[in-house]
Amino acid sequence: MKQLLFTITLCLFLIQTDASAQWFGKKKKQKEKNKTEKPKGDFKEYKEIIKGDVKSDEGLFTTHQIDDKLYYEIPFNKLEEDLLLVSRIVKLPDNFGGGYINAGSKVNEQVVRWYKRDKNIDLKVISFQNVSDEDSPIYKSVEANNFFPILYSCKIEAINPDSTAYLVDVSSLFTDEVSAINAMPDRLRKSYKVKRLDKSRSYIASAKSFPENIEVQHLMTYDAGDPPGRDQAGTISMLLNQSMILLPEDKMQPRLADDRVGWFTIQKYDYNSEKLKSDDYELIRRWRLVPKDIEAYKRGELVEPVKPIVYYLDPATPEKWRPYFKQGIEDWNVAFEEAGFKNAIIAKDPPTKEEDPEFSPEDVRYSVVRYVATTTRNAVGPSVSDPRTGEIIESDIIWYHNHLRSYRNRYMIEAGAQKESARTLETPEAEIGEMMRMVIAHEVGHALGLPHNMKASSAYPTDSLRSASFTQEYGLTPSIMDYARVNYVAQPEDEGVRLIRMMGPYDKYSVNWGYRYIPEAKSKEDEKPILDDWILEKAGNPWYEFGSGYGVADPRANRESLGDDHVKASEYGLANLKKVVPNLVEWTSQKGQDYSELAEVYRELGYMWWGYNRHVIANIGGIYETRKTADQEGVVYEHVPASIQREALAFLNEHAFTNHEWLLNKGILQRIEDAGAIERVKSLQVRAMKSLLDEDRILRMVENESLNGSEAYTVLEMLEDLRKGIFSELYKGQAVDAYRRNLQRTFVELAASQIAKLDAEEKRNNEVIISDIIPLMRAELEQLKSDITSSRYRTSDKMSRIHWNDLLARIENSFSE
Incomplete structure (x- = not known):
């Protein structure tokens, strides 16, 4: 998975919500004072400013647009309230940021508060990383060392007619270049030779106020020496949307994270800890789900949540793909049923103007699966969460149109040997739709709070992936959050085997762990023993283990791999590729068209060949990581057994470092290029060899020998085996x-x-x-x-x-x- 998201270091998303500790910077007495104090100062008359052709909108703040000016009426009782400021891109130039920044991309999110300072109103960025009990002596130090920066400041222009709000001109927040909310990071500014923001071509497009949020759209135009795409004006123009959302006063009870179960998290430091250091821990990010009928829930009945998770489809979504997108969203109801909820997540078509005239994908009240018309081949599932508790407030799944091409190609390459319908550039709608469904389900998983679980793919016995009964019931891996897209292990004779990934047992387990409502627990600390028991119940079963696949040398957390035996799985995969290659000309040829499609599929097949080798290489010098706490028996890290490493090296000598006549197909090469085949094969082999001789890998093998002696697969043995093979x-x-x-x-x-x-x-x-x-x-x-x-x-x-x-x-x- 993985989009260009940039943040400022001022914004940290962390919180303490116990009764024993206050989050830093929120003084109740001061808040009450702001609600009741009478305004003082010499200001203009309200009617002198708000007059003429005014576009006003009432909501969280009343907004007024007059010509090129935008005014907010900030109520006294909303001063020092926590607001989440989310910046998104609505429209942008073609290929901006290399195609990975698109309409709907989030630029930044940060908590802010409005403060009165004499005759001014300041907008400050608030951090929840460091917390302390307001009544403790250390609070003064925490306060002094975590001073909130001012993002924006403006003068008070007037007081509204009923003396409940300050009138301020916020125009420059949206027309000047405020780095915390703009979409032009320094690297792109340098790349596109941006000179300046052209204020004459930058303006506020619209402002809408709703009961709990304000949405402002503003157009920013930059003078650029080398703009992206086909721009002929020497400028870059972008339409941005700024959402200011009132965070709930009734805060969700947070849940402590545990790295044995994969969740996106927010971190915090409690300086009131009794330990001889600050107490740092993490909270999981999740939607607030509370059963409507708690007593029925306690009895084990499936209960609907008070507020379900609702996703709308983007109005731009083609009609024929909508059923698959909806299925991908609502597939998660199976997992939520494991947590005791029914109808927890709902997919809806976009409302018509008559049904909801205010509907907008940029409005944070709506979570949307956006359909982006670009050549980017990807999909992402970001979300916006309350940094105080981890509560997910809204998310937008982004599907990039050309991701269809990725799955068309992959299906032909990895399933073409097994399935006749995969042997075409026109993949049948039902099959490409099923793949789209599972991509959407994967991205919704991210939006529910689940990161990649790359370890899941190693949980099933490799030969079980050739079984129709097994794969139809359990899928290709225990988790859809892995990168196991197509069953390349299945062979042509394996009838009825599932070829496309699906949700598995780990997904149900992790959703239950993160979302099950625990009525008897009154705090996050009360929940911990219960959550620990759920983990220990599954301990030792590889189906329920988590491994991100990032920053570790565990071959079981390989991307794109399948099965518990990488050598066997890669041998199956290569056997299929060798059947596919001789047929690619026939499968990709189209009357009246050139061979560009053939060239594309053939190149991608080469990368998959490299991937099968990469899965095997990871075992050499690899270390198994099994996440445990100190109360569990056994170690966390174990070196891969020597027998597996030797088998892996033998595979590489036989399949990676050999003459690949099957891959260098004359019928293909003579149609797509005049030269370059030798160099291309060399580059793939060099990649494999560089990975094998990687410095970190060799150091791990040296350490393995020092720890395990004769039981280790030594570097000398590996180098000798490699030399004799090459x-x-x-x-x-x-x-x-x-x-x-x-x-x-x-x-x-x-x-x-x-x-x-x-x-x-x-x-x-x-x-x-x-x-x-x-x-x-x-x-x-x-x-x-x-x-x-x-x-x-x-x-x-x-x-x-x-x-x-x-x-x-x-x-x-x-x-x-």
């Missing part, structure tokens, strides 16, 4: 073809570059590198030099002898530099 022609006295010569040169270059890189770091930092990597790489090149010297004349092939002599020279040169 240079097998040398040891067998055989001729070396062009593809293998490329690969062998690459091995020498990579080993030499590791030495050169670390030597350079040593000299630059004036320190001795004590890592084993330099001596290992030197020893490997020395051994190879000796082997080439003694065996290079065993072949009569002249080109091979030239090649061996060249390698000797390269090795000598690497030692002399």
Whole structure:
């Protein structure tokens, strides 16, 4: 999953809501004073300002548009109230930000409060990261070290007729360049050579006030030397939407996060902790779901929530795809039923003007699945949450139109060997619709608070993915939040096997853990023992384990992989690819069209071939991570068994570092290019080899040997196995073809570059590198030099002898530099 979202460091989304601790900066006495104090000061008469052709709208604040001016009436009782300010893009130039910033993209979200200061009103950004009991001595220090910055300031112009609100001119908040809410980050400003904001072509387009939010749209125009897309005016214009939402006074009870169950979180630090440090912990981000009938809920009956989660479809969504989008949204009701709720999430068509004249996808009262007409091939599921409690307030799922192309291609490549209907560029509507449905379900999962669970794909036995009964009941992985899109393990003879991912048991488990209402718990601390018990009930079952796949060396958390045996799964995947390649010309050819579709699908097939190798490589020097708390038996980290690592290296020698005649299909290559096949295969093999010889991987293997001795798969053993595989022609006295010569040169270059890189770091930092990597790489090149010297004349092939002599020279040169 993954959109360009940028934030300012001033905005942090954290909260403490216990009775024992106040979130920093919210003094109840001051708030009450602001509600009751009488306005003072010499201001203009209200009627002198609000007159003539005025567009007024009553709501959270009454707004007035007069010509190019925008006024707010800020009620006295809304001063120092928590408001969430969400900035979104409504319209923008083609290909802005490389295509990953689109209509509906969120620019920023931050909590703000309006404060009165003499004759001014200040808008401050509020942080909930650091908290302390207001009555404790340390509160003064927390207050002094967390001073709230002023985002915007304006003068009080007048007081409204019934003396309940200050009238302020907020025009410049939307027409000047306020960095916290604009959509032109520094990197794009530099890339597009932006000179300035042109105020003559920037203006407020509309302002609407609703009971709990204000929506302002404003157009920003920048002078740019190198604007994106096909712009001919030398400018970049964007229409932005600013939502100011009143956060609920009745705050949702937060739920403590636990990294054994995957959730998006917000972090906080409590300085009133009795521990000898600040108490840092995280709260999960989730929607507020409360059963209508708590007694029935307690009895175990399925109960509707007081306020269900509602998603509207974008009016721009093509009619034929709407049923699949709705299914993808409402698929989550199965998981919510596990948590005791029925009809917890509802999908609706966009209302007509007659049904709801105020409906707008930019209005935060509506969560929308947006359909974006761009060439971007992606989908995302962001959300907006209350930083005090983690309550999700609204979200917009974004589907980019050309993501259809991604799934069309993938289906042909990974399912073409098994299913006849996948062997076309015109994927049948029911099948592409099912894929779209599952993409939407995946993105809704993010919007419900669930991150990627890349570990889920390793939970099922690989051969179970060839079983029709198993896959139809349990899907391809226990979680739809993994990146397991198409069942490439299934073989042509496996009839009835499910080929497209679906929701699984982990999804039901995680939703139950995060959303089940616990009536007896009066605080987040009360909930913790219950939540811990739910985790321990599933402990040891890989179906219910979580692993993000980011920042760890656990091969079980591979992206795009399937099954618990990566070698076997990749062998199945490669067997299918070898059946697909000879048919690609036929499957992609269209009368009167060129071979661009063939070239695209063929390139993507090569990347999938690399992916199958990547899944296997991850096992070498890999470390299993099983998240546990101190009260659970066993360790958290374990090195991958030596037998699995040896099997992985043997797979690579057989399938990655060989001559790929099946991939270098003459019938394809002669239709899509005049040259480049050798270089393309080399680049994929180099990628695999670089990954295998990665410095961090080698260091993990060295550490494994020091910890586990003879039980470890050592670096020396791995390098010897790799060398004998890559240079097998040398040891067998055989001729070396062009593809293998490329690969062998690459091995020498990579080993030499590791030495050169670390030597350079040593000299630059004036320190001795004590890592084993330099001596290992030197020893490997020395051994190879000796082997080439003694065996290079065993072949009569002249080109091979030239090649061996060249390698000797390269090795000598690497030692002399």
